[in-house]
Amino acid sequence: MCAKRLSWSIAVASAGMVAGVAVADPLAQAQHELEQGHYSRAASAFGELLRQGQGNQESRLQALIGRCQARYQQHLAAPTQSHLAQQAFSDCKQAIELQADYPLAYRLRGMVQLALQQPRPALADLNVAVALDPKDFLALQHRGMARTRLNQVEGAMEDFNAAIRLNPDFPGSYYYRGQLHSLQNRHDAAVADFNTFFQLVQRDGTAYSQAERNRLLSGRDLSVADDFNRVLQQQQQQQQQPPLSSTSARSGKTPAPQEAKKARPSPAPREEVTDPLAEVILDASLDADLPPARSGAAHRKGSYAFKIESFRESANADKALARVSEQKMPVYVEPVEINHVTHLRVWVGPFVSQKEAEAARRRLHAVGFTPEEVKSF
CATH class of the missing domain: 1.25.40.10 (Tetratricopeptide repeat domain)
Incomplete structure (x- = not known):
């Protein structure tokens, strides 16, 4: 499977x-x-x-x-x-x-x-x-859902886009991206995503358990349901539409508007995103007021952070990210190219004060890390 x-x-x-x-x-x-x-x-x-x-x-x-x-x-x-x-x-x-x-x-x-x-x-x-x-599209989709609820709009959209790029045939990512579009008053984009969601669910009846399917198709969990209900009504009208009569087909007459088969909605546009591995940015501080950091531009002016290690292998960087996140600390990756080789620097932060950063540095040192000195940006 x-x-x-x-x-x-x-x-x-x-x-x-x-x-x-x-x-x-x-x-x-x-x-x-x-x-x-x-x-x-x-x-x-x-x-x-x-x-x-x-x-x-x-x-x-x-x-x-x-x-x-x-x-x-x-x-x-x-x-x-x-x-x-x-x-x-x-x-x-x-x-x-x-x-x-x-x-x-x-x-x-x-x-x-x-x-x-x-x-x-x-x-x-x-x-x-x-x-x-980083290639678990379901983890990305659900992280997008969590960020949506925490009003981290930019990060949520990046997660949904990355999930769709990894698996463009899975309905849920379109469903939740459509919800985010709707919340941002991008109604045409929301309708396009909801249309794609319905197409994919109808194509593959095993995409969800029955409980999940019923919940999604009802739109019960949508914060903004107007765009979804608009598409839902269109889908219901299409399903109730009777087929063309054989007489009309033979005569070549144009069917009445209520008999005309509605065109299938176009799939939602797929937005290009960067490689998800380069976007392995953790925000374990869970501060909804801070926008999600991005690779290559993670050092936030006026903040403090410290580096714990640099890796050439992404798998090793991922393990370090996970270990720091277990300590409930913010952590991010800075890709740096040295002699045409990409190194992944793992930073802990950003923190709003040097005191907070130093306290975090001491905690990580106590559990086996060898953090470098705190730096200000």
């Missing part, structure tokens, strides 16, 4: 499946229940595996992630049962404690916190998820 089809999916263990049928492996059976949308049974099956304490660390990690996803989907189907989301949060937290650099666990925990209407901590987790896996 490809990643674009199910926002809640994890890979099914191929060794435990034969021609799509679950076999003896209990973990594969639990994952199969999840794939089939049997969330209650899946949560129970993963829970039983965890209670038995069988398997290695990897198996326990997959069981925690699987139960987190199952409980998250149960919460989407029954939003008033917040305890399901709290339980999903606990599962993801345990997964992170088991493996601190597992990007899916951070992405899922961020999604759960968005469902719990907690965008600030959600943003922190999604920052780490993107740092660990």
Whole structure:
């Protein structure tokens, strides 16, 4: 199963499946229940595996992630049962404690916190998820959602654009970018995105679980629904339109306006964005009043920051970003070209005062970092 089809999916263990049928492996059976949308049974099956304490660390990690996803989907189907989301949060937290650099666990925990209407901590987790896996379009999409709720408009638009560039066939990114366009009174762009969303959902009925599909198609979670409702009404009119009669077709007569087949709406324009890896910028300070920093222009005038390391390998820079973000500190990357080789400098900041920066520097030094001196900009 490809990643674009199910926002809640994890890979099914191929060794435990034969021609799509679950076999003896209990973990594969639990994952199969999840794939089939049997969330209650899946949560129970993963829970039983965890209670038995069988398997290695990897198996326990997959069981925690699987139960987190199952409980998250149960919460989407029954939003008033917040305890399901709290339980999903606990599962993801345990997964992170088991493996601190597992990007899916951070992405899922961020999604759960968005469902719990907690965008600030959600943003922190999604920052780490993107740092660990810059090509995870779902992490980018959900970070855009968190930034939208925190009124970080520029950063949210960058995330949605990057998610669409990575996977232009996934409906959700158009849906939430359309919402952001609508909030900014860019109504033509919003309608174009919502049209594309409807086209993609109709093309692939498995893009979402039934609970997610119903929620999205109803527009219940939209802060501004006018543009969405306009497109929704157009879609409903098209679905109710009767086909042309064979008599009209043979006669060559132009059908009456109410019989004419409406043209399919054009897909939303795809906005060009830079490589997502170059945009691995964390804002773990969660200060909604500060605009998101960008690579190459991150040093903010009048602020303070300090460098912790420079890397030539992006994977190593990503790990450093994730470790600093776990300490709930703002962190960003500065790409610098030296002798035609790009070096990724990891900076902690910006801070509004030298005192704050020095305190953060001491904290990181205490947990094993070797930070350089604080600099002012």
